[in-house]
Amino acid sequence: MIASSRNSLNFKTIVSKIFYLCFIMARLIEFDEEQAIQKAMEVFWKKGYAATSMRDLTDAMQINSSSLYNTIGDKHRLFVRCIKHYIKMRIDAVEQRYISFASPIQALESFIKDAADIITTEPNSCLCVKATFEIEGDDPEIQAIITSYDNFTHRFLKDLVEKAQSQHQIGQNENADTVADYLVSTFIGWYNSFILHQDRNKILNMADFIIRQLRC
Template identity: 45%
Template sequence: MARTVEFDIEQAIERATSVFWEKGYNGASLRELTDAMKINSSSLYNTIGDKHELFVLCLKQYTHNRRISLQEQALQATSPLAAITDFINQVSIAVIQGVNGCLAIKTAFEVSPKDDLIKAILKADNEFTQTFLSSLIKAAIAQGEIGKDKDPDLLADYIISTYTGWYELHILYRDPRKITNLAQFMIRHLTQ
């Protein structure tokens, strides 16, 4: 009779996410993943599937958690512009303090060019962020916090594409001031 596999899948996925985040998809061995998850490889195969299926679950959970966090932060802001400013400041802090960078950005370069499923997950996450920022910008325009001459979709794309470059700068220079200055520059130019 087959043994029943019992473990907290959500917690195991969280632990596996940490390994993928640190080592990347290609750098994470199955042994490192199962050790972190505190399961054996047969339990992984019987409940989740292979390494790729595990990575898909990790990436989905990561992007889902990020969405919830963004929405909660926006609800706490005093105005749409304050929510955008908080978003930009939080990204700069994540870049500076994040040891492993952003899992989604790392994955975009490592895995997604050759994996349509991963690319679709990342594209959906990017589209969520773009829509999220664009709606805040539209609300800020409606309240007179940002000029009516601004294109909300273009500005949202600009914010996203700019902060992805901050990760590269921080990897190369490890200069927190550089990232903080770029964030403040972006914030100042929202209202000009």
């Protein structure tokens, strides 16, 4: 009986260790997958969806094509994951940066200036804007993901406008929803303008103009 009990305990110990090792390996695989998604995102961001080959992706991710298909899927599934990863990065950055401002008008003005700065200094433009013009209309899934990000940006800006209006920092005559729509559309226009003209001062001047108009 004693020997049987010991064998039972040993078996339970072995099983527990196996489950623990499986858990650790799963966490390692998950971590590696996130790193791979980041690398793939950078390739899509630089080259665009159509110009990116599976070889480009597997080279950047440092995995073979069979591993890619088994863990994530085909090129489209990977692009979906990359777009979601990119949007999460953007949302996290926005929420962390603008929560510390002393007033909503300061946060709003900084958001506008940051948008102008990013558009004119980020070499690969915006991944979502690229996807919008390249494949969004032909891909309902990508369209839905990018629309959700657009809605987040709209809500964030609308909230800042409403708070600034409630504190009499900007005029209360304008509809906050319309102002947020205008700003989002303006940022997209800036991307297009900078791609065509490569004129940083032009974008910065427009940013200053919008800020002056908000304070009128």
